Amino acid sequence: MLNAEILENMFGSDEAFGMRFRVFNRDFTPKLDENGDQVYLTAEEMRKNEDISLEVLSEFPNGDDGVVPYYFAQHVMEIMANNFGDTHSCHIVEFETTNPNSRVCDINPLQEYALVVIDYRYLIDPANKIVFDVNDHAVFDLENPDHLRKAQKLYGNPEKWVGSDGWMLEKMPAEFRHPSNQIQAAP
Secondary structure, eight states, X not given: OOOHHHHHHHHSSHHHHTOEEEEEOTTSOBOXXXXXXXXXXEHHHHHHOOOTTOEEEEEOTTSOBTTOHHHHHHHHHHHHHXXXXXXXXXXXXXXXXXXXXXXXXXXXXXXXXXXXXXXXXXXXXXXXXXXSOXXXXXXXXXXXXXXXXXXXXXXXXXXXXXXXXXXXXGGSOHHHHOGGGOOOOOO
16 A cells, blocks of 8 residues: 555655766766766765766656656656556646746746646655755655645645646545645745
C-alpha cells in the first residue's frame, strides 16, 4: 500500500531519479575525460565535489533537462507505471501561468508548472524540493493537515490547474479543493 513515506523515497531525491550532472568548465565548454568523452557526476559525487571551478547541468538518465517540472512529472508517471502498472490513479496536472496565490509559479522562472496527483490524495512535486529548494519534501498527503496547508500555499486554487489527462477535481479531498479553504500565499 502506498503512503507518503514510500512515495517520498521514490521521488524525493536526485538519486531516486538516477540524475546525473553534466560537467562544464567555467567558460561553459564541456569538461572532457582523458578519452575525450563528456564528464558526468552522480548525485553522490556531486555532493562530494569541492571543485568550485566547475559548472553543472542536471539531467535525467534519458537526457531530459533536470530542472523542468514537467519532465519530473513525466518521470514520476513512468516510474509509477513501471512499478505499479495501472493499480493507482496517476495524473499530470499543469498550472496556468495566471494561477492566483500559487507560490510555485512565482518561484519557477519558466512560469509554468506541473506535478502529479496519485490516487486523488498525494501531490508529487519533486521539483519543489530538488530544483527550487522550496520545501523539505516532494510528497504532500492531502489527508495530513500540515501537508494540506503547505500544498494550499504552494499550489493555489486547484480549479486553475489543467489536468492533462482529464482527471476529476471533485475526487480530491474537499478541504483542498474548496475555494473558501484556500490559504493566501505569502508574497
